[in-house]
Amino acid sequence: MELNVSSRSHDGHVSVIVVGEIDLYTAPRLHGELTVVIDNAAPGSRVIIDMSGVDFCDSTGMNVLLTSLRQATDRDVGFELTAPQPAVKKILQVTGLDSVFTISPGQATVPGE
Secondary structure (H helix, E strand, O other): OOEEEEEEEEOOEEEEEEEEEEOOOOHHHHHHHHHHHHHHOOOOOEEEEEEEEEEEEOHHHHHHHHHHHHHHHHOOOEEEEEOOOHHHHHHHHHHOHHHOOEEEOOOOOOOOO
């Protein structure tokens, strides 16, 4: 399955919308997109990953998200996952990553929209 990644920013906050499956084949694309977004984010800003359109995420995808979290933390940029589907939420819980990431239940919204 294809992975679509788009982003939009408002007042220094960036919302990244991810749709599809994150696996061995699509994870490099997500990694590239998140790297660019985080590198361009100002310190103190926030990157919000809207996971509502992600049906599946394997360990490769989780590693991309962890790497991006570390990159964001190193740059003093907030990093948040929003609206993970039940299958993705279960993976986060089973791996204990639900206590590593900031996860909110609603869809990502950029302030002022």
